[in-house]
Amino acid sequence: MSEHKILFSGTTGAGKTTAIGAVSEIPPLSTDVRNTDTGLVKEMTTVGLDYGELTLDNGDKLRLYGTPGQKRFDFMWQILSKGALGVIILIDNRQNNPLADLDMYVQGFRQLIDDTACVVAVGRLETHPNPNLEQFSTHLASRGVLCPVLGVDVRDSPQVVQLLELLLLQLEMKTEIETL
Amino acid sequence: MTDHDHASGGTGKPHYSYSIEGLPAREELLFKSMVRVVGHKTCHEWLYSPQSPYLQVISEAISAGGGVAGLRKSQQVLVLGITRRDHHGFLGFPLRPDDLVAELDRLGNLMHAVSTMHEQPPTLTDLAHSVPAEATAVRLTRWPPAELLAAPGRIKLATLMTGRPMTIYNLQQSSGQSLAVCQDFMDALRNAKLLDVGNAATRPSAPSVPILAAAPQPGLLARIRQRLGLSIHAGSR
Numbered sequence: 001m002s003e004h005k006i007l008f009s010g011t012t013g014a015g016k017t018t019a020i021g022a023v024s025e026i027p028p029l030s031t032d033v034r035n036t037d038t039g040l041v042k043e044m045t046t047v048g049l050d051y052g053e054l055t056l057d058n059g060d061k062l063r064l065y066g067t068p069g070q071k072r073f074d075f076m077w078q079i080l081s082k083g084a085l086g087v088i089i090l091i092d093n094r095q096n097n098p099l100a101d102l103d104m105y106v107q108g109f110r111q112l113i114d115d116t117a118c119v120v121a122v123g124r125l126e127t128h129p130n131p132n133l134e135q136f137s138t139h140l141a142s143r144g145v146l147c148p149v150l151g152v153d154v155r156d157s158p159q160v161v162q163l164l165e166l167l168l169l170q171l172e173m174k175t176e177i178e179t180l
Numbered sequence: 181m182t183d184h185d186h187a188s189g190g191t192g193k194p195h196y197s198y199s200i201e202g203l204p205a206r207e208e209l210l211f212k213s214m215v216r217v218v219g220h221k222t223c224h225e226w227l228y229s230p231q232s233p234y235l236q237v238i239s240e241a242i243s244a245g246g247g248v249a250g251l252r253k254s255q256q257v258l259v260l261g262i263t264r265r266d267h268h269g270f271l272g273f274p275l276r277p278d279d280l281v282a283e284l285d286r287l288g289n290l291m292h293a294v295s296t297m298h299e300q301p302p303t304l305t306d307l308a309h310s311v312p313a314e315a316t317a318v319r320l321t322r323w324p325p326a327e328l329l330a331a332p333g334r335i336k337l338a339t340l341m342t343g344r345p346m347t348i349y350n351l352q353q354s355s356g357q358s359l360a361v362c363q364d365f366m367d368a369l370r371n372a373k374l375l376d377v378g379n380a381a382t383r384p385s386a387p388s389v390p391i392l393a394a395a396p397q398p399g400l401l402a403r404i405r406q407r408l409g410l411s412i413h414a415g416s417r
Contacts, residue, residue: 004404054408133325137325140323148342151326165336165405166339169336
């Protein structure tokens with residue numbers, strides 16, 4: 001049996017735990033603890049990682065990891081990136097500077113993004129429309145990153161599946177190039 | 181030089197002038213005859229005019245000797261010869277009508293692009309907007325605006341284009357969508373100036389994007405698709 005992994009990263013409160021729970025076949029395991037960071041407006045926060053999994057038809061496991069959101073845990077990002085198939089970056093548009101948040105994760109996962117695949121998903125656009133998707137796309141282009149940028153409600157399982165499908169499409173295309 | 185803004189001969193097509201230099205008389209006559217013969221197929225009307233032409237058709241020998249001096253930005257060169265070269269701006273003998281039409285259309289589109297930019301030289305992006313779409317591998321310059329992705333399937337089409345330069349045929353093959361759907365999407369991207377000319381043709385000889393550090397195991401992506409209840413993509417492995 002082999003193991004494979006896909007990462008969900010992004011802003012604290014963007015819904016990494018919820019996204020994993022939307023597709024995992026097991027209840028997501030979290031290392032949430034009571035939040036003592038006064039800069040965060042949430043009661044619980046993930047200090048380690050979230051975990052969910054899917055069993056493939058040959059018995060292989062697809063492990064879904066949610067990385068801790070805070071910058072101070074960025075050493076975990078590199079550890080989790082090793083061998084990952086790609087990363088889905090979730091942005092919470094309620095935050096003060098979502099574009100700066102995006103920068104932080106693009107920088108933190110740059111090698112993984114360049115080598116594999118990435119999807120950027122922006123949440124809470126309905127209530128917090130700025131910056132809009134166009135601004136996110138332009139911002140990514142200015143950083144030399146070309147990947148799908150979508151609005152998302154991670155509570156909706158089909159939308160999370162769509163994020164995964166776009167990740168797979170990129171992997172499939174890159175694999176095609178490699179075999180040419 | 182003929183004014184491209186005026187239709188000629190009642191065809192309604194923009195017309196351009198061309199001259200011929202350095203070809204033997206027999207081949208010069210042959211070229212002129214073929215241009216007339218394929219005239220009903222080309223997008224532009226081509227008229228022989230040795231004085232200040234838009235297009236200078238020259239022999240391979242002149243090209244090898246350094247080409248034509250003093251070309252204006254709006255002028256193009258087409259080389260005729262016997263060496264087989266698969267690149268734009270060259271046609272080999274024996275001339276084939278389809279090749280001639282394709283090359284004349286490409287050059288005409290280029291000239292039109294240049295002339296509408298007030299004699300500014302075309303950029304790569306301009307070329308992507310001017311050459312026949314189906315013949316050119318293009319790449320996305322950035323992720324498209326949401327309004328361009330509203331139609332069903334377009335998010336997937338755009339995602340497929342994030343990886344490497346693609347022609348419409350590449351996109352159709354990779355997506356499984358109809359050619360018309362792919363054509364509409366490419367046209368929308370072109371109009372929004374989101375395409376750039378890729379560095380690969382339909383069969384890229386070298387990857388233009390970083391390769392996976394460790395390629396997924398054969399069949400893995402298809403298995404993940406299956407587990408997620410997604411259709412199996414042609415490229416899944």
